[in-house]
Amino acid sequence: MKEYFIKDDGIDIHAKLEMPDNAKDGGKYPLVIVVHGYTGHMEEPHIIGAAEAARAAGCASLCVEMYGHGKSGGLFRNHTLYKWVSNMLTVVEHARSLDFVTDLYLCGHSQGGLLVMLIAGMCPDRIKAILPLSPAWMIPEAARAGEMLGEKVDPVNIPDEFIQDGEHLLSGNYIRVAQTIHVEDEIARYDGPVLIVHGDEDESVPYEYGVKAAKMYKNAKLVTIAGDDHCYDHHLDLVTGAITDFLKEMTSDE
16 A cells, blocks of 8 residues: 555645556556545545445455545545535546556545546547446536535525534535536546445435436436435445446456
């Protein structure tokens, strides 16, 4: 395991690289970049589980923490989707520079799921497949409607800052940025394979968004985790199993 920081325009992005379970010296392997969600970090059980599932499928894993989260630079208050996009584009370039990497996969949870959907549309030639987990791709739509992560906000007269969920202070720029993003455009730009995993009792991102995204992508599979919540607190083994099976299928011809 190698733990280090990747620089993105002066911001330190915390990263942890681990080789696959069956790695050999000098071997070449696919790499799965794994990213957390809003308020999350790389040590959450579902993020650890996703990375372990990737390695069990014969892939290396690169867990990263985005701007304002975990051990990465930047203040949580100041993070926006644009800053996360900039971070992830830098991470993708870093991953492409690693001499052992064959193909790249993106796996993200919640806001991280939204992020990988955006990056796949921006870099369709560089990403072999994406794995959005409970993807919160309703965030831009909600921001335009003035419903921001459970808080009501004037979508025109946006405040300088606001409190989300009674404890998380955010700049109004988070909303301003989110309002400009149209995820549907990036979905349309990506033709590669997509695995969407979503609990049908998700309390944060309605399950219907997973269903809708699966229908909109040209080549998507939806795995429904019955009776589970946003972070898969009840059936994480089903999530990791689905990830491993999908990646094994994707890499079987390598």
